[in-house]
Amino acid sequence: MFTTAALAETAALVGDPGRAAMLMALMDGRALTAAELARVAGITPQTASGHLARLTTAGLLSRHCQGRHHYHRLASPAVAHMLETIMEASAAGQALRPQRAVVTGPRDKAMRAARTCYDHLAGQLGVRLAEALGERGYVELSDEGGAVTETGMEFFRSFGLDLGPAPARVYCRPCLDWSERRLHIGGTLGAKLAARCFALNWIRRNSESRAVTVTPAGQRGFRETLDI
Amino acid sequence: MFTTAALAETAALVGDPGRAAMLMALMDGRALTAAELARVAGITPQTASGHLARLTTAGLLSRHCQGRHHYHRLASPAVAHMLETIMEASAAGQALRPQRAVVTGPRDKAMRAARTCYDHLAGQLGVRLAEALGERGYVELSDEGGAVTETGMEFFRSFGLDLGPAPARVYCRPCLDWSERRLHIGGTLGAKLAARCFALNWIRRNSESRAVTVTPAGQRGFRETLDI
DNA sequence: CAAATGCTTCGGCGAACGCCGAATTAAGCC
DNA sequence: GGCTTAATTCGGCGTTCGCCGAAGCATTTG
Numbered sequence: 001m002f003t004t005a006a007l008a009e010t011a012a013l014v015g016d017p018g019r020a021a022m023l024m025a026l027m028d029g030r031a032l033t034a035a036e037l038a039r040v041a042g043i044t045p046q047t048a049s050g051h052l053a054r055l056t057t058a059g060l061l062s063r064h065c066q067g068r069h070h071y072h073r074l075a076s077p078a079v080a081h082m083l084e085t086i087m088e089a090s091a092a093g094q095a096l097r098p099q100r101a102v103v104t105g106p107r108d109k110a111m112r113a114a115r116t117c118y119d120h121l122a123g124q125l126g127v128r129l130a131e132a133l134g135e136r137g138y139v140e141l142s143d144e145g146g147a148v149t150e151t152g153m154e155f156f157r158s159f160g161l162d163l164g165p166a167p168a169r170v171y172c173r174p175c176l177d178w179s180e181r182r183l184h185i186g187g188t189l190g191a192k193l194a195a196r197c198f199a200l201n202w203i204r205r206n207s208e209s210r211a212v213t214v215t216p217a218g219q220r221g222f223r224e225t226l227d228i
Numbered sequence: 229m230f231t232t233a234a235l236a237e238t239a240a241l242v243g244d245p246g247r248a249a250m251l252m253a254l255m256d257g258r259a260l261t262a263a264e265l266a267r268v269a270g271i272t273p274q275t276a277s278g279h280l281a282r283l284t285t286a287g288l289l290s291r292h293c294q295g296r297h298h299y300h301r302l303a304s305p306a307v308a309h310m311l312e313t314i315m316e317a318s319a320a321g322q323a324l325r326p327q328r329a330v331v332t333g334p335r336d337k338a339m340r341a342a343r344t345c346y347d348h349l350a351g352q353l354g355v356r357l358a359e360a361l362g363e364r365g366y367v368e369l370s371d372e373g374g375a376v377t378e379t380g381m382e383f384f385r386s387f388g389l390d391l392g393p394a395p396a397r398v399y400c401r402p403c404l405d406w407s408e409r410r411l412h413i414g415g416t417l418g419a420k421l422a423a424r425c426f427a428l429n430w431i432r433r434n435s436e437s438r439a440v441t442v443t444p445a446g447q448r449g450f451r452e453t454l455d456i
Numbered sequence: 457c458a459a460a461t462g463c464t465t466c467g468g469c470g471a472a473c474g475c476c477g478a479a480t481t482a483a484g485c486c
Numbered sequence: 487g488g489c490t491t492a493a494t495t496c497g498g499c500g501t502t503c504g505c506c507g508a509a510g511c512a513t514t515t516g
Binding site for chain 2: 005008011012016017020059076078083087089090091092095108144146172173176178179187
């Protein structure tokens with residue numbers, strides 16, 4: 001059947017360690033060059049080139065050439081969503097299995113603490129953020145959907161977020177965190193929230209990974225506004 | 229890094245045509261025996277046995293032995309969600325590519341018309357259902373979340389659905405249909421809706437695939453209640 | 457107890473694919 | 487025009503992995 005073949009094809013593309021590493025590196029929405037991607041994947045440029053070509057023709061990546069640099073990014077949020085979902089199912093599977101010792105290096109630690117999830121915040125920071133917003137009644141989260149409350153709308157506006165006209169009452173897609181196994185806030189609200197935190201210099205991107213670090217200003221800001 | 233390896237591992241499991249076919253066959257939430265799965269995948273039982281063992285130890289499937297029959301089912305809704313999301317990203321990728329001729333056999337046609345998506349309805353029927361419910365103001369859908377309205381709660385109760393106590397206002401997770409590229413209703417509401425339609429004998433499972441057929445009673449019922 | 461059925465394990469075959477070295481093209485820089 | 491760097495293409499090597507035939511366990515049936 002047609003659909004099954006497409007499923008296997010796409011999954012097989014993600015199923016290679018080298019390609020998976022490159023896709024993960026692109027999870028924060030930035031565009032990286034072929035050489036950078038080769039490095040994070042731990043393979044030679046010529047090997048990476050082949051992988052990138054396949055990912056691009058499959059429509060998982062989009063490329064954009066500028067001079068002699070070829071920039072690659074995820075073709076759509078759908079791809080990022082797919083990757084997070086695979087990690088989620090994977091984590092759910094591991095949880096059921098006998099606990100294999102998971103070696104958590106410092107890199108992993110930073111990722112678990114705070115990272116970007118395509119365009120919004122995840123990790124412990126994302127979870128704490130979602131909890132604090134929930135406790136204060138600014139958003140209502142469940143496994144299945146999320147909603148911004150009236151007081152939440154006011155709060156976000158005062159925080160500098162333009163959520164647009166009111167009609168779409170539901171802005172936030174809850175997103176199950178694969179390291180914390182708890183909900184954090186994605187969707188449009190999550191993206192705008194993350195962007196605002198970057199703009200306020202509360203958090204800063206890590207140059208090497210999707211991990212983000214909370215700045216001193218951020219420590220203060222998060223404590224003052226949400227007590228987290 | 230740990231997380232990347234897990235991503236590749238899980239994706240590689242889905243990336244084999246045989247395993248993908250078996251997973252797709254389990255997408256409607258039923259449990260199938262090893263022999264049945266071997267048949268749908270077009271491989272011999274001993275090959276299927278190996279695949280099923282790997283999928284089970286990875287936590288994607290759960291098995292449950294009854295006499296000499298070994299029943300397999302998806303380990304969790306997270307796995308079903310992952311599969312749908314991969315198809316979605318795959319479809320999005322294909323849409324960007326030059327239109328390759330997609331051969332749509334009668335099997336595909338039935339699938340596109342109406343099918344189950346783990347526990348709720350998808351395909352053209354699912355989309356029409358979502359549209360009708362939206363037009364009547366029973367649910368509010370967006371790409372990011374969905375909500376049941378007050379009048380919707382009444383309607384669903386009158387339709388025979390027990391949605392439980394009111395607190396969780398948001399019941400329905402919109403689910404992007406990979407064949408229609410439009411939203412349909414998943415989540416708890418979607419599952420209960422589908423179950424009710426089966427109970428009313430409005431729709432019937434196809435023995436060979438996830439496709440469902442609308443019965444004459446269903447034709448009448450859908451027209452009378454929602455004019456679809 | 458013997459036969460049949462469903463499932464699994466083992467062993468070897470073959471194809472697919474990831475990998476890199478070497479060579480080629482293209483863009484910037486002196 | 488040379489030199490460096492980025493990216494790609496090509497060719498061949500090696501491993502991995504899916505596949506099936508044959509055999510081995512369990513469970514049900516006569």
